[in-house]
Amino acid sequence: MRRLLFVLISVSAGCAPWAPAPPAHAVHVFAPAGIESAGSHVPVLYVDEERALYFPDGVGGGGVRHPVVPSPSELVALGRRGDIVIVSLRPSSAPTPTAGP
Structure with missing residues (x-):
C-alpha cells in the first residue's frame, strides 16, 4: 500500500495544474x-x-443537404423569419449581440 501511495504522490506532484x-x-x-x-x-x-450558408431543408435526417449562399437582401429576409x-x-473577443425590440 505504501508503494502505491508513493507512486500516486510522485505522479500527482509531477502534474502541474493545467x-x-x-x-x-x-x-x-x-x-x-x-x-x-x-x-x-x-x-x-x-x-x-x-460567409453565410442557408440550409432550406435542414441539416439532419440522413440525406445530402446542399447549402445555398444567400445574397445580402436574402440574409436580411432570413433574419426576420421566425421559423429557422x-x-x-464569432471570435470570443467579439461582443455578444443583444436582442432587439
Whole structure:
C-alpha cells in the first residue's frame, strides 16, 4: 500500500495544474420556441466571419443537404423569419449581440 501511495504522490506532484486556453470562437444558436417538435428538417442559417450558408431543408435526417449562399437582401429576409434556426460563429473577443425590440 505504501508503494502505491508513493507512486500516486510522485505522479500527482509531477502534474502541474493545467488551465485550458479559452476557445477562439463562440457559437451562438438562436432557435424559436418549440422548434424541437419540427424534427431535423428545420431550415438553418449558418453565419460566420467570412460567409453565410442557408440550409432550406435542414441539416439532419440522413440525406445530402446542399447549402445555398444567400445574397445580402436574402440574409436580411432570413433574419426576420421566425421559423429557422440561426447559428452564428464569432471570435470570443467579439461582443455578444443583444436582442432587439
